[in-house]
Amino acid sequence: MTQSVFNFCAGPAMLPASVMAQAKQEFLDWQGQGVSVMEMSHRSAPYIEMAAQAEKDLRDLMSIPDNYKVLFLHGGGRGQFSGVPMNISAANDTADYVLSGQWSQKALEEGQKYLNTQIAADVSVVEGKVFLPTQQQLNLNPDAAFVHYCPNETIEGVEFSYIPETGDVPLVADMSSTILSRPIDVSKFGIIYAGAQKNIGPSGLSVVIVRDDLVGKARKETPAILDYELAVKHDSMYNTPPTYAWYLAGLVFKWLKAQGGLSAIEKVNQHKADTLYRFMDQSDFYRNQVDSTCRSWMNVPFQLADDALNVKFLEQSDAAGLKALKGHRIVGGMRASIYNAMPLAGVEALVSFMADFEKRYG
Template sequence: MKNVFNFSAGPAMLPYEVMAQAKEEFLNWRDSGCSVMEVSHRGKDFIDVAAQAERDLRDLLNVPDNYHVLFTHGGGRGQFAAVPLNLSSQDQSSLHLVSGSWSEGAVSEAQKYNKPVVVGNVSEKDGKQFVEKPAFDASWSEAAYYHFCPNETVDGIEFTWLPEAGDVPLVADMSSTILSRPLNVSDYGVIYAGAQKNIGPSGLSVVIVREDLVGNARQETPSIFDYSLLAGSDSMYNTPPTFSWYLAGLVFKWLKAQGGLEVIDKRNDEKATLLYTEIDNSDFYQSQVHPANRSRMNVPFQLAQPDLDSVFLKKAEEAGLMALKGHRSVGGMRASIYNAMPVEGVVALVEFMQEFERTHG
């Protein structure tokens, strides 16, 4: 098999050890003679898998007891609708910090269900994209929730500070940054994440929601998005994406075996530092994001000679460096270096960038 490093933004690469175990178990899970995809989600064996996955996720994030952990359908975009339907009425406002494409998408969806108010946006500092922390305004205090996305996959913008929200529940779209570093779950009312970046394959979403925010869903809320129904049925209200849930459980065990999120955090710092150092030390490569807001998970960069983009991508693929094309709305290149990307993959990319600049610069 060809040895490659997959820099896809999502669905993204999974840890090799996880994939190897899934391959080993694929046709004969737990000596049952069938695959985990073929067993009932209500059977004892799969319920054990689901419960263990939740325990491991709770351990990794130190999730307090007064939070529900839900495994759901619909991806991040599904939660763009589920959050306002569960947390707000049609006449209420929701606050939105817009730092890129995904937080902007949350505003567009919220317009169908409440009255969204944009309280912050991307600005410019030193000629780079920058996100300034908005000061809390007392007029915001009646809002149903405050939504933000701490890491923007398309734009490569990340910030680690928390918005000032007063008593308004914070809602974070952590699809592309969850499990990349430790966090204090108690700071949030809702955390949600599509699985296909740092958790597992696509088709699964995780929602961590504070108990007092459950039970207020509107009558028109689809049952599969009703946090109360999901919590009351242990996320088994209808058939869940069982294979994705099983793989997510393997990823959680892998993270714990690595030493937990403190170790993963340091490794992610190392990878991002390697790549950004190469970009900053070269006139051939450029980053349009201010250093204060550079994502550790998604690193967009541009060539000083854009006419070489297609050559760069072709040569990179030949070298086993896959999926480096930037998002269609941004262009250029993008290296997504989630938890599963080993340091060796980033080293290989940096060495390729150096050689490409030497031969084409």
């Protein structure tokens, strides 16, 4: 399927073209039911079968151990900023937060409403380059209720190259922007959560992978919609779930399996990122301010040599079918988000445009 438009939006992000085509084909009549999947009961046998298959496919893709529950919930990643502390800590507990950018900062600010918090580490800037803290730089409390971090920050374009070692303290990861981009060892985490709108499906859905021993500890004031135990007991259907988003997520999981799983998609993602970074590194016209040890595979921010050219770059790239390249207002410049659904052809088209733009304005 040939694409003429490539969507580099950080989220809601593009979905695989074949998934969108299948969803379009099934939109009015899903599996011969005569109705759309979004307008049928989530408690009907066909829908429950679809939901169960989506969970199985996700478990297969991520090799999720049997002692972990998989939940499909409302609220996106932000919902779990509250959900995590309310489910696995008491008000007088302390939690460690590793800061790496805006999303880990937002998680910290929300966590401060529910328990004591400590900043275990923060980013550093050395000679204009952004660095993430190393394992040795993490100041961890062995009595903490949990350690929270964001493996990939979409705004700053930084990404941890390692999984923090936290001993017996549960490690909690906001993987909204990096889940399913490569294989990970789920057993190293107490909780993994992710808003769907980057690598899973459309916005409105969040996935929570939680170890069994962390279920059933929610505070009595925890809203029912955030209570992991209730979600487990009702197969994520304590209330009406985001049914269409769940269906689309299931299609994405099947698409990932058809690509060869996470080991295969990892190679594609690394190739895409290397292609874009390699081009920028040899150019004096474009620059990326993240140190090579912690550059994101998923979100690539960059600046032009002359900010006065930003408007021209955005206008002309949009006209060329390269959409949503404007950088976040906090960091400015440009940002190319190249999640799983972005084909290599999209990155190659971007590099070609950037090279041509540099020739004309450099």
